[in-house]
Amino acid sequence: MQKALFTVFLVALLPIAGLAQITLDESDFIMEPDYVDARVLVFSDPPIPVPQHGEDRVYDYSDLFSSVIDSTFFHEATDENFESATRFHVGSPALGPISLQSEYYKGINESGLFRAGSYLLPQRESLGPLTGNPEDSIIFPGSYSVFEEPEYAINFPATYGDEWSSEAKFVTDAQVTAAAFFLNNAEVTNQQSFTREGAVVGWGELILPGKDDTEVSFEVLLIRDRLDVLDSTFLEGEPAPPQLLSAFNLVQGQQSFTNAYYFYAPGFSTPLLRLVMNPDWDFVNSATFKSDLVISNTEDIVTNKVDATAFPNPVGLSERVIFQTSEPMTDPVLTVFDNSGRILFSGSPDIQAEDTFSWEPNNMPGAGLLYYQIKDQNSANYTSGKLLIK
Numbered sequence: 001m002q003k004a005l006f007t008v009f010l011v012a013l014l015p016i017a018g019l020a021q022i023t024l025d026e027s028d029f030i031m032e033p034d035y036v037d038a039r040v041l042v043f044s045d046p047p048i049p050v051p052q053h054g055e056d057r058v059y060d061y062s063d064l065f066s067s068v069i070d071s072t073f074f075h076e077a078t079d080e081n082f083e084s085a086t087r088f089h090v091g092s093p094a095l096g097p098i099s100l101q102s103e104y105y106k107g108i109n110e111s112g113l114f115r116a117g118s119y120l121l122p123q124r125e126s127l128g129p130l131t132g133n134p135e136d137s138i139i140f141p142g143s144y145s146v147f148e149e150p151e152y153a154i155n156f157p158a159t160y161g162d163e164w165s166s167e168a169k170f171v172t173d174a175q176v177t178a179a180a181f182f183l184n185n186a187e188v189t190n191q192q193s194f195t196r197e198g199a200v201v202g203w204g205e206l207i208l209p210g211k212d213d214t215e216v217s218f219e220v221l222l223i224r225d226r227l228d229v230l231d232s233t234f235l236e237g238e239p240a241p242p243q244l245l246s247a248f249n250l251v252q253g254q255q256s257f258t259n260a261y262y263f264y265a266p267g268f269s270t271p272l273l274r275l276v277m278n279p280d281w282d283f284v285n286s287a288t289f290k291s292d293l294v295i296s297n298t299e300d301i302v303t304n305k306v307d308a309t310a311f312p313n314p315v316g317l318s319e320r321v322i323f324q325t326s327e328p329m330t331d332p333v334l335t336v337f338d339n340s341g342r343i344l345f346s347g348s349p350d351i352q353a354e355d356t357f358s359w360e361p362n363n364m365p366g367a368g369l370l371y372y373q374i375k376d377q378n379s380a381n382y383t384s385g386k387l388l389i390k
Contacts (some may be wrong), residue, residue, distance in 0.1 A: 020301040021055070022203045022219055023159040028266040031086045031108045033076030037270050041070055041373075043335065048275065048284035049221055051261055055160055056203035059222070059263065061273060062215045064208065064289060069306075070384070077105055081146055084109065085116040087376035094192055094369055095172055096248035096382050097314045097388040098125050100140065105151070112158070113269065119143070120172055129312070130247055136178045138184075143173040151196060154264060158221055162200045169193040179246055187236055190250070194229045206263050206272060210288055218283040230255055249314065249367060249388060286337070292313055308374065308383040314390040315365055320360045325383055327374035328354035336361070336372050338389070344370065364389050 006280040042064050043047065051059055077085035085105035091098050101123065105116040112202040120143040127136035147168040172190040176183050202222030210216040215331035231254040245252055259277040272290045307326040315321040323334075334357070336345040344364060349357035357374065364370065367389050 005219060011123065020162065022221055023157050024154065024221055024264060024266060025157040026108060026110050026151060026316045029108055029113065029269050030267060031269040033074070033087045035074040035269070037072040037074065038291045039070055039072075040064070040291045041060075042287040042289070043337070044284050045348070046160060050277075050284055051202060051275065053201040053222070053224075055203060057202050057221070057222075059202075059204060059206045059273075061287075061289070062207045062209050064287060070288075074106075075095070077107070077166070079103075079105070079119065081119070081144055082107075082116045084114075084150065090121075090334075092386070093120075093170070093172075094386055094388075095174075096250050096369075097130065098248075099386055103241040108269070109150070110156060111150070112155040112164075113150040114149060114152045115147065115168075117144070117146040117168070119169055120145075125390050126175075130180055130314075131180055133179050134241075136180075137199075138176045138177075138188075141173060141175070142173050145170045145281075153198065153225070153262070154221075154223060157386070158200055158264075160200050160203050160221070160222075163197065165197045167193070167195050170354070172324075176243075178247075178248075181241075181247075183235075186361065188240065189234045189237075191232045191234070192229055193232070196228075197226045198223050206265070208273065209219055218263075218265040220265045220272065223264060223271075224259075225260045225262055227258045227260075229257065230257065249390060285343070304380040304382070306383050307380050308385055310372070310385060310387055313386075314388040315361060316390055317362050317364060318360070320358050321387065323349065323357045323359070323372075323374060323383075324354045325357075325374065325381070327381050329357075329374065329381055330354065330379065332357055332374050334359055334372060334374050336364075336370055338368070338370055349374070363388055 057064055072089050074087040074089050077088050082105040086155060087102045087105040088105045091102055091104050093102050101121040103119045104290060107114055107116055113325055120140060121140040122140055124139045127138055128134040151166045151168045152164055174188045175185040176188045200221050202225045206218045206220040207215050233245060233250050239252060261275040262271040263273040265272050269375045275284045276286045278285055309324050311322050332349060334349040337341060338344045349359045351357055370387045370389060372387050373384040
């Protein structure tokens, strides 16, 4: 069936002959303090098209579809340490096998869309599962990472051919008590230093799937984004010893990176479409696109996120992990992927009960942090979380 096409003109009507060169600045963006960014998740099966660089391009992603929506809830920024920020959201960074809670602050000014830093929320965790001693613990008192300079996702005015870069770091402070390492409230600091390089590599028309078998079209800039991260851990101000790093599954000086494309349009403070790429930029591992404007088959979208636990976590390659959900799932599909979005497993877990499923990670590439998602094909239930392979 032929899809109808609706084009969204948010600034001015365009000449019928084609799109004109696009430039974005502060006046083109609305950054509401309280905002829900609902996004459809799409993995690379079938393959997602790689966007072509250049001018006056047509980026046709009208065939994208997934059955899961994930949402980010933004709140008004009131912390005086982030005076330039407009809003923040709560994310879940990881320190080895420990999942944390952090507030990430964002804003907009005449120079661009930016991140201002983060605040790691206080919490205490038992280290018993890692060290075998139930008295061992790690305390996070709360850590501010206020960037000296804003870290820009886009520099304004943004137009085809522009490039920019920025540097910043996230800091995690903790006090560790571990008898096996003779530590008693010892100061441990994890530092993630990163460099971001961005460039406007294309502009034109983006086509996304719309409601009721339609398509929607937007004027967009295509941003190519590279994020490099260097991970370092210190004990009492000195590089942490290998034994302590191994206990937390950390690597001193570990380097990682993320390659991604972003499509930005006037009127939106978050990308219409994000593509996570492989290291060579020639394959799309995963995608997310805004669901509040462009939803396909809304009655089939899985929207009810439920709580779940994974045990043991960390888990060995020859062990079996048990997932238990707070609500039943009758036809679950388990997807496991790495931090670049590359799918490592997709299929049915072993069903133990309506709310209990198991899986053995024996075909995983090795130790490290992975992400999982379980969705019910017969209901609105889904869940997601982190899984550490030891």
